[in-house]
Structure formats: structure tokens, C-alpha cells
Amino acid sequence: MSETTLDVRDVPPSDRHPKIHDAFEELDAGDVLTIVNDHEPKPLFYEFQAEVExxxxxxxxxxxxxxxxxxxxxxxx
Structure with a gap:
């Protein structure tokens, strides 16, 4: 298991979700993507829950x- 950290605080809001999805896709099974954000990413959690198997x-x-x-x-x- 490995962990990848992605700090998106300086990424324009319209580019954050695509960048996060791309980083997640590059992970192997069992890996973790750690996001550092300027707000609680609850909408992103729901998006992943609904769309990312x-x-x-x-x-x-x-x-x-x-x-x-x-x-x-x-x-x-």
C-alpha cells in the first residue's frame, strides 16, 4: 500500500475535481490518495461514492x- 498526497489549495476550483480524479485513477488497488484542501471535501466524497467504483x-x-x-x-x- 502506498499513499499519494495532492495539495489542491492553490489549484483553481474548476480544475480540482478533474485533477483529483486523474490522480486517483493512477493509483493501484489498496493505495490511498490523500487530499489537502481548503474546505471539507464532502461534495467530492459524494461524487466519488456515486461515480467511482x-x-x-x-x-x-x-x-x-x-x-x-x-x-x-x-x-x-
């Missing part, structure tokens, strides 16, 4: 590390 929703976790810093873990089955 390889997303392990039960393994998803998010924590707020400080103002404007949320870290979310998107595991791949």
Missing part, C-alpha cells in the same frame, strides 16, 4: 488540521 467509501477519513486545511484520505479498492 474503485473508491472504498468505508475507508474514507477526513480531519481538520487548522483554518483552511482539511486532509482527506480516499482509499482505492
Amino acid at each position: 474503485a473508491f472504498d467509501a468505508d475507508g474514507y477519513a477526513v480531519e481538520e488540521r487548522g483554518p483552511g486545511e482539511f486532509v482527506a484520505h480516499f482509499p482505492k479498492q
